[in-house]
Amino acid sequence: MTIKKQVILQALRDCRDVYGHDDDVMINRDWDGYTILSIEGTKEKTDWFTNIKFLLKSDSCHRGFKVNAYRSLAKLVCEYEALDPKRTLVLAGHSLGGATATLIADLLWESGNKNIALVTAGSPRPGGRRLKRRIKDLEHYRFVHGNDIVPTTPPWLAGYVHTHPVIKLEDANDTRFDGVADHNMGDYYDAAVKHYENHE
Secondary structure, X not given: OOOOHHHHHHHHHHHHHHHHOOOOEXXXXXXXXXXXXXXXXXXXXXXXXXXXXXXXXXXXXXXXXXXXXXXXXHHHHHOHHHHOOOOEEEEEEEOHHHHHHHHHHHHHHHOOOOXXXXXXXXXXOOEOHHHHHXXXXXXXXXXXXXXXXXXXXXXXXXXXXXXXXXXXXXXXXXXXXXXXXXXXXXXXXXXXXXXXXXXX
16 A cells, blocks of 8 residues: 555645644545544643653553553544545654654554554654564655754664654755754645655
């Protein structure tokens, strides 16, 4: 399975737009054959407490991210149509939302649901090597924009890794020491559009 570039771009657009949404998640069924679940990233103080829990691991996963994954998965189950077997479920997230989407993908993948794909933007390292092995065959588009610093956290010295290779997005406004500015989801989306225009 390879998801269409238009669906990948829609997933990234939804990652940008979910920040203005009332819930932490947004479900989009606009594309035939696909359901996109976008998960909001770090936005409030409580999200930072989730991010800080990197010292605690559960089943080779960042415990704070895993708790967030369970909360988002509950919303997905409540919107049961999102698990329609005739549609590929595309899990998408930016920042904390990317790590959360990765752990939801792990839960679904391990339960036998292989009709899923993952799109992440600026995601921190979600877990350890066992997590990476469990979902190695999952289709995952992992984007990093410019010098974004978030994907370099939590520390690899603590055993955290990314699960899939990076798709590097060029920073159109590259300046020195702009690692925080490069984390902006709007810039991620714009850079992804240019990336796909240049790789057609």
